[in-house]
Amino acid sequence: MVRxxxxxxxxxxxxxxxxxxxxxxxxxxxxxNSIDIxxxxxxxxxxxxxxxxxxxxxxxxxxxxxxRDPEQAVEMWQKAIMLGDTQAALYLGVHWTFLSxxxxxxxxxxxKMSLRENKLKASRYLGxxxxxxxxxxxxxxxxxxxxxxxxxxxxGDYISAYLIAYAVENKLFNQDVGDVSDWIxxxxxxxxNKIGYNRVIAELKxxxxxxxxxxxxx
Numbered sequence: 001m002v003r004x005x006x007x008x009x010x011x012x013x014x015x016x017x018x019x020x021x022x023x024x025x026x027x028x029x030x031x032x033n034s035i036d037i038x039x040x041x042x043x044x045x046x047x048x049x050x051x052x053x054x055x056x057x058x059x060x061x062x063x064x065x066x067x068r069d070p071e072q073a074v075e076m077w078q079k080a081i082m083l084g085d086t087q088a089a090l091y092l093g094v095h096w097t098f099l100s101x102x103x104x105x106x107x108x109x110x111x112k113m114s115l116r117e118n119k120l121k122a123s124r125y126l127g128x129x130x131x132x133x134x135x136x137x138x139x140x141x142x143x144x145x146x147x148x149x150x151x152x153x154x155x156g157d158y159i160s161a162y163l164i165a166y167a168v169e170n171k172l173f174n175q176d177v178g179d180v181s182d183w184i185x186x187x188x189x190x191x192x193n194k195i196g197y198n199r200v201i202a203e204l205k206x207x208x209x210x211x212x213x214x215x216x217x218x
Contacts (some may be wrong), residue, residue: 038064045076053080054088059148061091070095081110090114094125097133098209123152124160131163131172132211136182142174159204161187162197166210 038059045054057076060069074095080088093110094213096103115122127149135141145167152160165183167173177183184197204210 009021048079048083050080050083050085050088053077053083054085054091057088058091070100076127086114086117090118090122093122097129098124099109099207103133120152120155123148123155124157124163127152127160127161128209131135131167135172142172146173146175156190157198158187158190161190162200165197166201 020075031108037055041052041056041059042065045056057080059065060076062068074092077095078093079090083090089110093114094105095107097107097111107174108126111122111126111129115126127145127147129137130141130145136146138144146164147162149164149167153164160181164177165180165187168177168183169180187197187200188194201210210214
């Protein structure tokens with residue numbers, strides 16, 4: 001699959017810039033926004049606690065110590081998951097499903113594992129998975145995409161409303177779920193930062209969450 005992306009340097013710049021608005025709600029937790037918390041989690045991983053592993057991994061992933069280290073972040077999240085942490089499962093699931101250079105088949109399974117405790121975000125990304133890669137694997141993918149995105153929207157997620165609008169616009173569903181403008185309006189009503197439909201979709205494409213070709217072959 002060809003996924004046009006920003007360059008590596010541009011991607012890093014955009015992740016750092018966008019983290020405070022969109023990307024934080026995409027994958028990273030608010031808990032690791034403080035360098036003090038990051039330093040504390042780094043020191044406390046010696047106690048082998050799940051919470052410390054997933055926060056430290058989050059800090060490494062977004063470059064809180066000055067440089068991003070996704071590979072070590074993955075190691076930290078794996079350790080946290082082994083200790084039963086579902087937040088780490090969510091983060092690693094998103095990374096392996098959408099953001100890593102080499103996709104990992106366990107990504108969607110980790111997203112499902114985190115559904116109970118992380119319904120809004122896990123549902124959003126499972127829905128996006130079924131719109132994208134999952135649509136090539138499952139004939140029922142459009143139904144599952146709508147199911148998960150709608151569940152996330154009902155939890156208050158504006159990004160899922162925008163994604164449903166995008167799917168309607170590109171005729172990715174096989175049923176009538178309303179107008180594009182209606183879903184954009186629903187997203188805008190929840191979009192407290194007023195990012196807007198066009199910018200959200202553009203950034204999700206640029207960061208690799210959405211295949212640029214989705215809809216182009218329709």
